[in-house]
Amino acid sequence: MTHPALVLFATALFAALSKGTIRRVGVIVGCVASIWSWAQLSPGALWNVRVGDVTLSLLQVDALSSVFGLILTMVATIGIVYALHNDRGGEHAFSLIYAGGALGVVFAGDWVTLFVFWELMAVSSLFVVWEGRSAGAARAGYRYLLVHILGGSLLFAGILIHIGDGGSLEITALTADGTTPLAFWLILLGVAINAAIPPLHAWLTDAYPEASVTGSIFLSAFTTKTAVYVLIRVFPGASVLVVAGVIMALYGVVYAVVENDIRRLLAYHIVSQVGYMVAGVGMGTALALDGAAAHAFSHILYKSLLFMGTGAVIYATGLRKLTELGGISGKMKLVVALYAVGAFSISGVPLFNGFISKSMIISAAAASHRPVVELLLTLASVGTFLHTGLKLPYFTFFGPDKGITVKPVPINMLVAMAIGAFFCTMYGLFPSRLYALLPNGAEYHPYTLDHVLSAIQLLVGTALAFWLLLAKLGGEATVSVDTDWFYRRPFAHIADNVILAVQSAGARAQALSSRLIGQAWTFLMNPVSSNRPGDAATARDQDPYRFRSPVGDTVFWVVLYFVLLIVATELSR
Amino acid sequence: MRRVWIGTAVLIAVTLVLELSYRHLAHAEYWWHSLPGFDFAYGFLSCVVIVFGSKWIGHTFLQRDENYYEREE
Numbered sequence: 001m002t003h004p005a006l007v008l009f010a011t012a013l014f015a016a017l018s019k020g021t022i023r024r025v026g027v028i029v030g031c032v033a034s035i036w037s038w039a040q041l042s043p044g045a046l047w048n049v050r051v052g053d054v055t056l057s058l059l060q061v062d063a064l065s066s067v068f069g070l071i072l073t074m075v076a077t078i079g080i081v082y083a084l085h086n087d088r089g090g091e092h093a094f095s096l097i098y099a100g101g102a103l104g105v106v107f108a109g110d111w112v113t114l115f116v117f118w119e120l121m122a123v124s125s126l127f128v129v130w131e132g133r134s135a136g137a138a139r140a141g142y143r144y145l146l147v148h149i150l151g152g153s154l155l156f157a158g159i160l161i162h163i164g165d166g167g168s169l170e171i172t173a174l175t176a177d178g179t180t181p182l183a184f185w186l187i188l189l190g191v192a193i194n195a196a197i198p199p200l201h202a203w204l205t206d207a208y209p210e211a212s213v214t215g216s217i218f219l220s221a222f223t224t225k226t227a228v229y230v231l232i233r234v235f236p237g238a239s240v241l242v243v244a245g246v247i248m249a250l251y252g253v254v255y256a257v258v259e260n261d262i263r264r265l266l267a268y269h270i271v272s273q274v275g276y277m278v279a280g281v282g283m284g285t286a287l288a289l290d291g292a293a294a295h296a297f298s299h300i301l302y303k304s305l306l307f308m309g310t311g312a313v314i315y316a317t318g319l320r321k322l323t324e325l326g327g328i329s330g331k332m333k334l335v336v337a338l339y340a341v342g343a344f345s346i347s348g349v350p351l352f353n354g355f356i357s358k359s360m361i362i363s364a365a366a367a368s369h370r371p372v373v374e375l376l377l378t379l380a381s382v383g384t385f386l387h388t389g390l391k392l393p394y395f396t397f398f399g400p401d402k403g404i405t406v407k408p409v410p411i412n413m414l415v416a417m418a419i420g421a422f423f424c425t426m427y428g429l430f431p432s433r434l435y436a437l438l439p440n441g442a443e444y445h446p447y448t449l450d451h452v453l454s455a456i457q458l459l460v461g462t463a464l465a466f467w468l469l470l471a472k473l474g475g476e477a478t479v480s481v482d483t484d485w486f487y488r489r490p491f492a493h494i495a496d497n498v499i500l501a502v503q504s505a506g507a508r509a510q511a512l513s514s515r516l517i518g519q520a521w522t523f524l525m526n527p528v529s530s531n532r533p534g535d536a537a538t539a540r541d542q543d544p545y546r547f548r549s550p551v552g553d554t555v556f557w558v559v560l561y562f563v564l565l566i567v568a569t570e571l572s573r
Numbered sequence: 574m575r576r577v578w579i580g581t582a583v584l585i586a587v588t589l590v591l592e593l594s595y596r597h598l599a600h601a602e603y604w605w606h607s608l609p610g611f612d613f614a615y616g617f618l619s620c621v622v623i624v625f626g627s628k629w630i631g632h633t634f635l636q637r638d639e640n641y642y643e644r645e646e
Contacts, residue, residue, distance in 0.1 A: 461613040
């Protein structure tokens with residue numbers, strides 16, 4: 001038995017050091033081995049390490065960490081299959097370290113271990129962003145880094161205050177009353193940044209679309225979902241999260257309407273979908289918490305599938321905007337079909353996996369007497385179907401033919417999409433396979449007549465409105481300002497001006513000191529002429545050797561001194 | 574195109590009939606859960622609201638020229 005994260009770290013090392021076919025075989029074996037090592041885990045605290053006075057718990061397994069462990073190892077495998085054609089060992093290695101870091105967070109039993117893996121994720125995912133290898137990716141990566149440094153610092157400060165005030169090192173559920181309030185809020189803020197809760201979400205929609213086609217599969221899966229995992233474990237029933245979750249769900253929808261970049265549109269729908277999970281955590285009932293875990297599980301599968309579909313489009317056409325794409329469905333039929341499975345899943349079409357998990361959270365809202373939450377989350381799911389299910393595929397694959405040349409897509413990309421589509425459908429058809437893994441054992445039946453009927457009516461109503469409003473829905477060649485505007489515009493101006501001010505102060509100080517030296521140097525160089533201010537200094541005046549005794553004199557006096565010292569000592573015996 | 578419209582109409586009709594005939598089975602938490610065709614209307618209206626609302630927000634506050642950030646960076 002071993003820690004699944006270690007298996008992925010070893011695979012990452014192998015990927016970095018090997019090449020070609022050996023690497024391709026090795027990374028697949030490594031990822032499958034990580035799923036196998038997950039299957040070997042048994043519940044309990046399995047790896048405890050004593051460091052000084054504290055015991056760190058590196059591998060703590062229970063139902064919640066187990067269900068997240070399974071989906072994270074699964075998506076790492078799918079992501080690596082999708083990236084096989086890509087002969088970039090660095091990207092493979094960083095992606096696998098990132099996946100391993102996420103597993104480290106999920107299986108961490110104490111705050112220190114969690115924090116270390118949390119930061120490992122931040123750093124490795126930064127390199128995944130930078131593997132996009134464009135000027136845009138480089139700049140977005142720096143912004144991503146700054147936000148995650150802030151998030152990690154808030155989390156770490158919260159952990160230190162929590163432990164300093166007598167809280168346990170072990171990760172347990174925190175409440176605002178039972179914990180130092182400052183620690184509670186700092187930890188919550190740190191996690192909220194990774195969960196992409198607005199206004200702290202802009203790093204996600206800024207950076208994810210800039211990564212490489214293969215890198216963005218990994219990005220879409222790990223950071224937000226490990227944050228959801230931590231929220232479920234640490235903040236169940238924190239009612240502020242209900243409001244935050246509903247805002248998130250709607251926020252992503254609004255931005256998706258006006259977004260033109262296909263991967264950024266999907267990224268806004270990550271924010272929207274994670275909103276359901278965050279709201280579920282806030283409700284805190286057994287059904288809602290299980291719904292949040294189940295929806296994270298489903299979401300990782302269908303969202304990676306959607307990113308793989310748009311990635312295939314970008315790979316094949318080199319285009320990434322709705323306004324540039326269109327009319328390519330005939331040239332990539334298989335991609336369209338596999339994307340459709342992901343789109344049906346995220347939209348909550350019965351028989352696909354989004355339906356069986358999203359409906360848990362919406363039902364939990366109704367059951368816990370939150371009618372407004374129920375209606376608003378349903379509204380957001382209409383927006384999800386509208387964008388990911390109708391608008392994006394319509395304007396990407398169908399719509400007017402623009403005569404775009406389509407390159408063939410590597411077989412491994414299609415295989416990875418097929419694996420994702422298989423699981424989206426499998427869990428949709430057999431929801432009990434997922435429900436059996438959930439931690440709270442809440443009973444839920446997705447396939448009742450009223451659930452299915454209302455899902456169908458909702459989808460048909462949405463599709464009808466889409467069809468009538470089609471003319472209004474085409475992409476517009478614009479970018480939308482989001483909360484990253486604050487650090488890309490005014491804050492950048494402030495930072496630029498601070499740098500300019502420091503630079504010009506430095507230049508002025510240098511000019512001043514040059515002038516002072518220029519005025520003082522005659523005094524410093526020539527003590528004789530300094531007594532005669534106003535005299536023109538000659539080269540002879542400034543020859544330092546005129547004013548120094550030769551070294552020989554000094555040596556003579558030193559030697560004489562020691563000789564006398566020795567003679568005096570000998571005589572005094 | 575006409576077949577799509579007819580298909581849609583039939584689908585809605587079938588769901589409505591089923592909804593009305595199995596009302597006793599429905600698990601209604603609030604009044605709108607037992608209102609026939611509610612979800613159809615809600616889906617349609619939500620979609621209209623989302624499109625017009627978001628476009629208005631986008632055009633009024635959010636959308637900028639594509640090179641908006643590049644100019645400065």
